[in-house]
Structures are given as structure tokens and as C-alpha cells.
Amino acid sequence: MEIRSERHEACLRLYLAGEMTIYSAAELKPALLDAMGQSEEIEIDLAGVGEMDTSGVQLLMLLKREAAAAGKTLRLAGHSPAVLEVFELLGLGNWFGDPQLLPAGLGAAWEATP
Amino acid sequence: MSLDLGDALHTFFAESRGLLQDMEEALLRLETAPDDAEAVNAVFRAAHTIKGAAGLFGLDAVVAFTHKAENVLEQVRNNALPLTEELIGLFLACRDHIERLVDLTSAQGEMDDDVRTQGEALGSRLSLCMGDADVPLPVEAASPVVSAGGGRTAGEAWHLSLRFGQDVLKNGMDPLSFIRYLATLGEIRHLATLADALPAAAGMDPECCxxxxxxxxxxEADKARIESVFEFVRDDCQLRILAPGSRVADFLELIAALPEDRTRLGELLVASGALTQRELDESLAIQECESARQEPVQPLGEILVEHQMVQPELVGAALSKQKDARQRQSQEARFVRVHADKLDSLINLVGELVIAGAGVGLMAARHQDGAMAESVSGMARLVEDIRDGAMRLRMVEIGDTFNRFRRVVRDVSKEIGKDIELLIGGADTELDKTVVDKIGDPLTHLVRNAMDHGIESAQVRLARGKPAQGSVRLDAYHDAGGIVIEVTDDGGGLNRDRILAKARERGLIQDGDSLADREVWNLIFEPGFSTAEQVSNLSGRGVGMDVVRRNIEALRGSVEIESQPGVGSTFRIRLPLTLAIIDGFLMGVADGHYVVPLDTVLECVELEAGRDERDFLNLRGEVLPLLRLRQHLALQGRPLRRQNVVVVRCAGRKAGLVVDELKGEFQAVIKPLGQVFSRVRGISGSTILGSGQVALVLDVPALLDEAATDQAAALQA
Structure with a gap:
């Protein structure tokens, strides 16, 4: 798992690349929490996430919740197909509330979700 | 990789091999029945367990490769990927690679380039499969809930509450894959993810779920089927399933049983269409009142039946299934892994005990003390029981060894392009572990030979009026104190003329020799003998059959052949049941003591005086050839006036051994003879008598063979 960070004015943008799975979870959690401590506004770019399992989703959910509790803004962006698949399976699109760019096939179905 | 080869790791190796074996069996089963969901599960389970366990030990190479294979397997399990024959072949190759990796680790070897390229090749083939399967997910998008005018009513769907245990991820299982698998059973109408149990950032372990x-x-699936989705995590997961159309009360029960906030759950259920808002409000209100009365909680099963949600039979079935699972677990717990060395040393000790016991018996007899003789005989009986018990510890069923040949037969028939099935009989026949371990190689050779040389090509078979599919049969059964293993094929049989021609060419026989079938067949066991016109890479190089015979003889066994042209051949291996302690029959010749296995002894008769010169005996109208041990072993001294005949039988032949004295039954602890005596035929070992004297154990089949050759030579002379 690689994390690259860029700062755009107030916003800290993190680019994740690799697997968000149980194998990387232990390393990812402190890294992401640490990054969150550095900025009021964070955007996590998931375009490079090739694989995601429960631990990965869970970590994102934790970050989102922590950010909300601390009054910070956390956005997810550039969802990769692997991430979209998991979000769709678990009905988490609305939970995170970030705009998702959907591939053509999935888009239609997504709008029907309550 | 630095490893601390602890006990746990050894267990891992042993278990992995067992799992790989299961995996292979399941894959082979899938080859004939690709729809066998249970077999797919078995393969998946095996790969999964190995990956999980390998992860615990940090065997990264094993984990990484198995993970790839498991991904493809998961696709198969979710019906996203059809299980073709090619795919099964690939999985078999993967299984072999995993085995190689495990073996390498257990030998603490380094991965060489060969293994690495192989792994990479397999990996890329696996990824290719995944690429093909990159179809949209089987999960359909959730449909609008509680549609106002639609035909669907809320009661049509099952409702599942899943709370995974914290350790599922660490145990190598991903809840997502279970949900994906669940989606193959039907349509997931709605799914809500609850993160309420997620602790604060500091206390959250990212590897917990x-x-x-x-x-x-x-x-359309029934409850058991849905439950079975979560079979792998049953212990690690709280699962509640409500049938379609369950009553509101049941949902309330569910809400009460779940850890999350009650109102929130209620809302969730409304959202998922299980309840309407009105039903929920009313029921919650009623429950508020009732909870004040504090009724004792009924077991779930009772509640379900009481509310007529589930028929009593269903609960009964579920309970008995649970009980089965528990029983299976307790049965597994009844096995103890014991190091083979410990067993061997136990058997050795029992052997010494038998000898010491015989010594005590002898002393008691010498002192003519009645009371002592009685307690000694009591002890002797116990020693005998201990001996039998100890020997039984080493007995294993031959079925496992036989099953390994399914793979051999599959691979070889692919390789040589013949359609051959393997039939197995007598898989529950037990024999000594050491014998089982050593019989594998000779059997492999015989099976390969049967497939390569024995079974004809499909065209020839059809022309001969046989089914196109050939068959090789492995059989095992007990016979006269030994075990018989047969390898039978329904092929063309051995070619007598070709064997004879080859034997003449090699100078093994003379032109004028006339040989019985049996003798002709035995020629193929001569070193360097092969009649195959074409040498394949399987067999036909002429090495092997002599090695087969040598291996079998090393186990004090023998091999014989039956063959009929056009019908097939049978290779029959006879082995002693055990290698260590036998019930023997003790005889005296000259000053020496000799033992034959009791199972081979039919009866004893007195040899009438004055008939010394003849080499046969009329035993109730039957001609019984006699073997005079004194002459045969070239012993000194004059024969006693009265001699006895011990009638022995082996492999269907009978003969009489002429001895001086009959000394009765005797438990013989067989000690191998030293290397010096390895060329002595007719004697298979030695044993120690109670008096400390040494007795020789006679190898009856070899003696009979030798007697027969001697006789033939005498006749020719």
C-alpha cells in the first residue's frame, strides 16, 4: 500500500494505491489517522485501490466518523471499480455521501437505491 | 526466511498435507460431477484453511499463491465462473504447487528459479481466469422498498441479521465474500451496514471486524441452505434468520436480541421493508408494557414454533444438524497425534516384554510350582492382549493409499490418451503403517504398467468387443494371516510368446525349456526385462518390475501374476500383516529351533517310520510333497527315530516340513537378521526364546519355492 499526499491550499489530498485489505490494514490505520490530524479538510483518492475487503471499508468508515466528530471534512473521491463494488454491495454510497463516478452499467441501478 | 520449527509448525505441515489430499479428492470428484457444490466447498475450505494457517506462520510465499487460487475458487463458488475441465486441471496444478511450497518450507529449502517460474506461470493463468470472470457482480441493485402499487409485499423476503465476530478477519475470512456468496442464492433486496460497534479511533484494531x-x-432457498452460506464462520458469527412473512413479534424479538439501539434497528427494518412503520410503532408500544412484566426469555426455537413461523420438524432437523456437527467435532477430538517413533519404541518394549514373559514361563515350568504357573499364565494372557493392542495402534486402513491413485490414474490417462477408470475395493482393510508406507511405490509402478501396457487403445478395445473405457482395479483383503493387494486391469493380458522370445534373447531360458504360465509371467520380474515395443516415459524401460519385486520381498511379501490373453491381468501382492511380532509355531530340528508363522500351519502329523526315502506323503488321499528340513538346511546329526510333519500352506500351495520335534505355539518377536545373512534364502529373521536361545524364523513361501526348484532339478538330472 502506498500513500502519496498533496496539499491544495487547505485541503490535504491523499492518493491511495494498492490493496486496502487485512494485509495492509495495520499499516494503513495509523498513516491515515495521522494524515487526518494534519488538516481540516481531507480528500482521499481511491482510484488506485485494486482490492478492498471488510477491513478496508471499516477503516474508511472509522475515518469518516472520526472526521465528523472532530468537525472536519473528509471526502472520498475517484472510487476505483473495486471500491465501488464493495460500496454497492454494502449499500454504503449514501453513508459516505460522496459523489461517485459510476461506470455506465452500474449508474442506472445506483439511482434506484433509497 | 528464518523459522522456528516448533511443534505448531509441524502440525501445520501435517494438516496441510491432509488438506491438500482432501482438495485433490474433491477436485477429482468434480471432474465427474462438476455441479457438486459440496466438493467445491471442500476445495475452497482446504485452500482457505491452508492460507489462513500459513499466514499465522508468516509463510508469505504460500499465502500469496494460495490467495490467488482462492480468489478464482471464490468466483467458482459464486457461480461467476463455470468449472470447466481445464479449470479443474489448473486447480490440480495449483494444488501441486502449494504442496511444493509447503514441502519446500518444511525442508527449509530456498525457492529456486524453477519453482518460482512455475508459480508465476500458474499465477498468470489464474489471473487470466479472473479476467474472464470480470462480469458485473451478481448482486442486483436494491429495489425501492415497500413499493406502493407493486405486486411485491414486504413479507416475501428473508431477513438476515449478521454480526461477525471480531476475529473473522484474522482468521482469514472476509465477511464480504460471504455476502457475495449469499447473493448467489437470490436477490439481495436491501443491505444495511452497521458500524455501531466500531470503537473510537484509538481503541480500534484495524484487523478486527x-x-x-x-x-x-x-x-427460493430454504433456511438450511441460507445458513450453510455461513458454515465457515458459524462459530465466529451471530446469525439470525427470519423467514419470509415472519410475524411482527418475531422482528421485535430480533430487535431485542441485537446489540444496537432498538429504535435505530426498528428504522432499519422499516427501511429494508421487513416491517411497516405503523406495525413497528404499535408493537414497540406493546413491548414496552410487556417488558415491565419481565417474562423469562424462551429459547429461540420454541418461540419460532410457538409463533408458527417454523414447523417443529424444521427445528428438529436444524437441531440434529447442529448435533451432528458437534459430534463430528468431538470425534475429531478423540484422535491423538502420536509421533511414530514413540509407537515404534512402544512396540519394541512390548517385544522385549514378550520375550521376558516367555522366560518367566520357562522358569515357572522348571520349578513345577502350580500357583506360580497359574499367575504366570494369567500374566501371559495380559501380555498377549497388550501385544495385540500395541500392534493395532499401528494399523491403518489402506483406503487412503488407494485413493491417492485416483490422481495417478487421472494424470496418466490424460498423458497417454486412454480413458481409464479406477475402481477400488476393500479400502477398509487394515495393515501395518510401515507396510502401507512402503507399498506405495511398488503399487504406483504396477498401476502405471497396467495402464500403459495392459490396457489397449480405445480402437483395439472396441474391436475386441470391450467397452472403450478401460478399468484398473485395486483390491485388498485378508487371507491366511496376511494381506493380499491386487492390481487388476481389463486389458490385453501378458503376451506369453513375446515374453518367451525376449527371455531367450536375453539368455534367461534355453530354447528347449517348457515353462508353465506362472513361470513365464515371473520372467518379467527379471532385471532389465521389458517387452514393450515402444518405450514411453511411463514404463517400458525395463527398470522397475525387478525393483517392484525387490521392494515387496523386503516387506517379507511375495508377488504373483495371473493373466489371460484378451481378458486382463492381475498382479497379486501378498504381505504379512505385521512386521514385528507374530504368533509362531516352534519346531526343533537337530539342536536348533525353528519358527513358522502359526497362520501358515494347517496340521501336524507323525511321519511313519521306515518311509524316510520318499519325498511325498499320502495325506488322506492327497499327495503332499515333503521338505526335510534336516537335509535342506544341511544340519549335522542323525535323524531321530520318530519324526513329525508340519503341514503348511501358503499362496494356495501345501507342503509338509519334516522336523524332529514339535514344541507348540510361541509368540515370536521377529528380529531382522544382519546384513551378512541378507543372501540366505528361506530364513526371514530370528527370534529369542524364553531360555535365551535363538530360533530362526522360516520364510515359508521362499522355502516352498526352493523345494520346488530343487525337485525340478532332481527330476531333470
Whole structure:
């Protein structure tokens, strides 16, 4: 798992690349929490996430919740197909509330979700 | 990789090999029945367990490769990827690679380039499969809930409450894959993910699972089928399933039983279409009142039946299934892994005990003390029981060894392009572990030979009026104190003329020799003998059959052949049941003591005086050839006036051994003879008598063979 960070004015943008799975979870959690401590506004770019399992989703959910509790803004962006698949399976699109760019096939179905 | 080869790791190796074996069996089963969901599960389970366990030990190479294979397997399990024959072949190759990796680790070897390229090749083939399967997910998008005018009513769907245990991820299982698999059973109408159990950031272990799921599933499957989805995590997961159309009260029960906030769950259920808002409000109100009365909680099963949600039979079935699972677990717990060395040393000790016991018996007899003789005989009986018990510890069923040949037969028939099935009989026949271990190689050779040389090509078979599919049969059964293993094929049989021609060419026989079938067949066991016109890479190089015979003889066994042209051949291996302690029959010749296995002894008769010169005996109208041990072993001294005949039988032949004295039954602890005596035929070992004297154990089949050759030579002379 690689994390690259860029700062755009107030916003800290993190680019994740690799697997968000149980194998990387232990390393990812402190890294992401640490990054969150550095900025009021964070955007996590998931375009490079090739694989995601429960631990990965869970970590994102934790970050989102922590950010909300601390009054910070956390956005997810550039969802990769692997991430979209998991979000769709678990009905988490609305939970995170970030705009998702959907591939053509999935888009239609997504709008029907309550 | 630095490893601390602890006990746990050894267990891992042993278990992995067992799992790989299961995996292979399941894959082979899938080859004939690709729809066998249970077999797919078995393969998946095996790969999964190995990956999980390898992960615990940090065997990264094993984990990484198995993970790839498991991904493809998961696709198969979710019906996203059809299980073709090619795919099964690939999985078999993967299984072999995993085995190689495990073996390498256990030998603490380094991965060489060969293994690495092989792994990479397999890996890329696996990824290719995944690429093909990159179809849209089987999960259909959730449909609008509680549609106002639609035909669907809320009661149509199953409702599942899932709370995974914290350790599922660490145990190598991903809740997501279970949900994906669930989606293959029907349509997931609604799924809500609950993160309520997620602790604060500081206390959250990223490798624990804190998520829960409320799922509404529309499916034709029954409850047991849905439950079986979560079979792998049953111990690690709280699962509640409500049938379609469950009553509001049941949902309330569910809400009460779940850890999350009650109102929130209620809302969730409304959202998923299980309940309407009105039903929920009313019921919650009623429950508020009732809870004040504090009724004792009924077991779930009772509640379900009482509310007529589930028929009593269903609960009964579920309970008995649980009981089965528990029984299976307790049965597994009844096995103890013991190091083979410990067993061997136990058997050795029992052997010494038998000898010491015989010594005590002898002393008691010498002192003519009645009371002592009685307690000694009591002890002797116990020693005998201990001996039998100890020997039985080493007995294993031959079925496992036989089953390994399914793979051999599959691979070889692919390789040589013949359609051959393997039939197995007598798989529950037990024999000594050491024998089982050593019989594998000779059997492999015989099976390969039967497939390569024995079974004809499909065209020839059809022309001969046989089914196109050939068959090789492995059989085992007990016979006269030994075990018989047969390898039978329904092929063309041995070619007598060709064997004879080859034997003449090699100078093994003379032109004028006339040989019985049996003798002709035995020629193929001569070193360097092969009649195959074409040498394949399987067999036909002429090495092997002599090695087969030598291996079998090293186990004090023998091999014989039966063959009929056009019908097939049978290779029959006879082995002693055990290698260590036998019930023997003790005889005296000249000053020496000799033992034959008791199972080979039929009866004893007195040899009438004055008939010394003849080499046969009329035994109730039957001609019985005699073997005079004194002459045969070239012993000194004059024969006693009265001699006895011990009638022995082996492999269907009978003969009489002429001895001086009959000394009765005797438990013989067989000690191998030293290397010096390895060329002595007719004697298979030695044993120690109670008096400390040494007795020789006679190898009856070899003696009979030798007697027969001697006789033939005498006749020719």
C-alpha cells in the first residue's frame, strides 16, 4: 500500500494505491489517522485501490466518523471499480455521501437505491 | 526466511498435507460431477484453511499463491465462473504447487528459479481466469422498498441479521465474500451496514471486524441452505434468520436480541421493508408494557414454533444438524497425534516384554510350582492382549493409499490418451503403517504398467468387443494371516510368446525349456526385462518390475501374476500383516529351533517310520510333497527315530516340513537378521526364546519355492 499526499491550499489530498485489505490494514490505520490530524479538510483518492475487503471499508468508515466528530471534512473521491463494488454491495454510497463516478452499467441501478 | 520449527509448525505441515489430499479428492470428484457444490466447498475450505494457517506462520510465499487460487475458487463458488475441465486441471496444478511450497518450507529449502517460474506461470493463468470472470457482480441493485402499487409485499423476503465476530478477519475470512456468496442464492433486496460497534479511533484494531449487516434477501432457498452460506464462520458469527412473512413479534424479538439501539434497528427494518412503520410503532408500544412484566426469555426455537413461523420438524432437523456437527467435532477430538517413533519404541518394549514373559514361563515350568504357573499364565494372557493392542495402534486402513491413485490414474490417462477408470475395493482393510508406507511405490509402478501396457487403445478395445473405457482395479483383503493387494486391469493380458522370445534373447531360458504360465509371467520380474515395443516415459524401460519385486520381498511379501490373453491381468501382492511380532509355531530340528508363522500351519502329523526315502506323503488321499528340513538346511546329526510333519500352506500351495520335534505355539518377536545373512534364502529373521536361545524364523513361501526348484532339478538330472 502506498500513500502519496498533496496539499491544495487547505485541503490535504491523499492518493491511495494498492490493496486496502487485512494485509495492509495495520499499516494503513495509523498513516491515515495521522494524515487526518494534519488538516481540516481531507480528500482521499481511491482510484488506485485494486482490492478492498471488510477491513478496508471499516477503516474508511472509522475515518469518516472520526472526521465528523472532530468537525472536519473528509471526502472520498475517484472510487476505483473495486471500491465501488464493495460500496454497492454494502449499500454504503449514501453513508459516505460522496459523489461517485459510476461506470455506465452500474449508474442506472445506483439511482434506484433509497 | 528464518523459522522456528516448533511443534505448531509441524502440525501445520501435517494438516496441510491432509488438506491438500482432501482438495485433490474433491477436485477429482468434480471432474465427474462438476455441479457438486459440496466438493467445491471442500476445495475452497482446504485452500482457505491452508492460507489462513500459513499466514499465522508468516509463510508469505504460500499465502500469496494460495490467495490467488482462492480468489478464482471464490468466483467458482459464486457461480461467476463455470468449472470447466481445464479449470479443474489448473486447480490440480495449483494444488501441486502449494504442496511444493509447503514441502519446500518444511525442508527449509530456498525457492529456486524453477519453482518460482512455475508459480508465476500458474499465477498468470489464474489471473487470466479472473479476467474472464470480470462480469458485473451478481448482486442486483436494491429495489425501492415497500413499493406502493407493486405486486411485491414486504413479507416475501428473508431477513438476515449478521454480526461477525471480531476475529473473522484474522482468521482469514472476509465477511464480504460471504455476502457475495449469499447473493448467489437470490436477490439481495436491501443491505444495511452497521458500524455501531466500531470503537473510537484509538481503541480500534484495524484487523478486527466490527461491522454488522442487516440483509433482506429474496430467495427460493430454504433456511438450511441460507445458513450453510455461513458454515465457515458459524462459530465466529451471530446469525439470525427470519423467514419470509415472519410475524411482527418475531422482528421485535430480533430487535431485542441485537446489540444496537432498538429504535435505530426498528428504522432499519422499516427501511429494508421487513416491517411497516405503523406495525413497528404499535408493537414497540406493546413491548414496552410487556417488558415491565419481565417474562423469562424462551429459547429461540420454541418461540419460532410457538409463533408458527417454523414447523417443529424444521427445528428438529436444524437441531440434529447442529448435533451432528458437534459430534463430528468431538470425534475429531478423540484422535491423538502420536509421533511414530514413540509407537515404534512402544512396540519394541512390548517385544522385549514378550520375550521376558516367555522366560518367566520357562522358569515357572522348571520349578513345577502350580500357583506360580497359574499367575504366570494369567500374566501371559495380559501380555498377549497388550501385544495385540500395541500392534493395532499401528494399523491403518489402506483406503487412503488407494485413493491417492485416483490422481495417478487421472494424470496418466490424460498423458497417454486412454480413458481409464479406477475402481477400488476393500479400502477398509487394515495393515501395518510401515507396510502401507512402503507399498506405495511398488503399487504406483504396477498401476502405471497396467495402464500403459495392459490396457489397449480405445480402437483395439472396441474391436475386441470391450467397452472403450478401460478399468484398473485395486483390491485388498485378508487371507491366511496376511494381506493380499491386487492390481487388476481389463486389458490385453501378458503376451506369453513375446515374453518367451525376449527371455531367450536375453539368455534367461534355453530354447528347449517348457515353462508353465506362472513361470513365464515371473520372467518379467527379471532385471532389465521389458517387452514393450515402444518405450514411453511411463514404463517400458525395463527398470522397475525387478525393483517392484525387490521392494515387496523386503516387506517379507511375495508377488504373483495371473493373466489371460484378451481378458486382463492381475498382479497379486501378498504381505504379512505385521512386521514385528507374530504368533509362531516352534519346531526343533537337530539342536536348533525353528519358527513358522502359526497362520501358515494347517496340521501336524507323525511321519511313519521306515518311509524316510520318499519325498511325498499320502495325506488322506492327497499327495503332499515333503521338505526335510534336516537335509535342506544341511544340519549335522542323525535323524531321530520318530519324526513329525508340519503341514503348511501358503499362496494356495501345501507342503509338509519334516522336523524332529514339535514344541507348540510361541509368540515370536521377529528380529531382522544382519546384513551378512541378507543372501540366505528361506530364513526371514530370528527370534529369542524364553531360555535365551535363538530360533530362526522360516520364510515359508521362499522355502516352498526352493523345494520346488530343487525337485525340478532332481527330476531333470
Amino acid at each position: 466490527y461491522l454488522g449487516f442487516e440483509i433482506s434477501l429474496k430467495s
